[in-house]
Amino acid sequence: MLDFTCGRAIAVARNEKLQPELLKVGELASRAGVTVRALHHYDRIGLLKPSARAASGYRLYDRADVARLHQVQALRRFGLPLAEIGVVLDQPDTRFAGIVAEQITALRRQIAQASALRGQLVQLQRQLQLGAEPDLANWLSTLELMGAYDSYFTKEELQRLPFFQFDSQRDGIWGRLVARIAALMAGGVPAASRQARHLALHWMRRLERDTAANPDFAIRMGALMEGEPSARQRIGITPELKQYVIDALAENRLRIYANYLDADELRRMREHGGKHGKQWMTLIAAVHQQMHAGAAPGDPAVQALTREWFALFRQGAGDNPATLAKMRLAIDSEPALLAGSWINAEMLAFIRQSAATLQAPR
Known part of the structure; x- marks a missing residue:
């Protein structure tokens, strides 16, 4: 004004x-x-x-x-x-406050885009000042990645996806994290090592945060990384590095479970616990969607997901009620078991309420 x-x-x-x-x-x-x-x-x-x-x-x-x-x-x-x-x-009920709010939202998007462009220009300026030739391949990769995001997310979803918003501090954290894990791999450090397990836990917590704690976003980010070579090249997350992180995180969880399970139970977990990762993520995303939509635990669609939840759980843990009880105690007592899983206490309570409506084992 x-x-x-x-x-x-x-x-x-x-x-x-x-x-x-x-x-x-x-x-x-x-x-x-x-x-x-x-x-x-x-x-x-x-x-x-x-x-x-x-x-x-x-x-x-x-x-x-x-x-x-x-x-x-x-x-x-x-x-x-x-x-x-x-x-x-000329309509008497036109609310100008809403128009101003929409302007503010649009300006925020423009500011984020301008900040991203500024970051690229600063990088280019530094290269030119040092007498270095700008890396054309890197610029093309960046442009390809921006287009790739549009193929996997709607404009409204991109506004809620932290990964898409320019943040030099976050980008720096990811760059250093990828570099540290790549260095462990190059040095022959096993995924079961303390350093690898620590970094894997940090990795998954960051990933959950940067996908807005939305498992469906995480699934699509994974698909983007697998389907877009430019994304892998720009961020440096190779299939081998990704598997290293998965193995380290699995080892971290097994070591926590070792405080609750006997040798035979732990051996079964090691053999079968990691076989259904993609099924689990798809299921977790479906439960998250039902909760976000306001579904009740007793709704038929939720009950169907609950049956699938317990079926997958038993494939990794077995059918022994005593083992299941010990694992539930571990999950309730050890927050690190859920780190980077996109499962939180609210979701666990929701599934257990749904299980009660089915009179399923708890």
């Missing part, structure tokens, strides 16, 4: 006396970033008529006129034609 309190006085009304809070057409055009011709056109079509005219014939605009001009310009940015803008603004 324009500030009239410090504006220069202008000639108004028939007697040409100086009064505040009125702007001539040229001054309004200059301060609002529009052309005089546009304001004349808005007057002719009845979209924005000045509230007064000077004796000399100059159009004069007051605060209400400027507010309407703001609305007109905001709606034009959203792609509405002038004829439709007039209809919208």
Whole structure:
């Protein structure tokens, strides 16, 4: 909104006396970033008529006129034609606060895009200052990755996906994390080592956070990495590195379970516990979707997912009720068992409530 309190006085009304809070057409055009011709056109079509005219014939605009001009310009940015803008603004229930909120959202997206572009330009500038030739392949890879995101996520989903938003600090953390794990692999350090297990746990917690704790986003990010060579090349997450992290995380969980299970139970877990990772992620995503949609634990769709949940659980743990009870105790007592699984306490409670409606083993 324009500030009239410090504006220069202008000639108004028939007697040409100086009064505040009125702007001539040229001054309004200059301060609002529009052309005089546009304001004349808005007057002719009845979209924005000045509230007064000077004796000399100059159009004069007051605060209400400027507010309407703001609305007109905001709606034009959203792609509405002038004829439709007039209809919208003439409706008595039009809420300008909502229009401003949408403008703010649009500006935030533009700021994020501008920040990403700035980061790329700073990188290019540094390369040029050092006399280095910019890496064309890296630029092309970046452009390909931006297009790849559009193939896996809607625009609304991308707004909620932290991975898509430019964040130099987060990107730096991922770069260092990938480099540290790659160094362990190159040095022949086994995935069961303490360093690998620590980094794998940190990796999965970061990944869960950067996919907005949404398992469906995580599945699609995985598909993007597998299906888009440019994504793998830019981020450096090879299939071998990914498997190393999975193996290290599995070993970390087995070591926690070792405090609760006997040798035979642990051996079965080691042999069968990691065989259904993709099925688990698909199932967790489906449960998350039902919870997000407000489904009740006793709904038939939720009960079907609960049956599948327990069936998968038994494939890894067996059918011994004593073993299942010990594993439940471990899960309830050890938060690290759920780290990076996209399962939280709320989801566990939801599944257990659904199991109770089925009278299933708990």
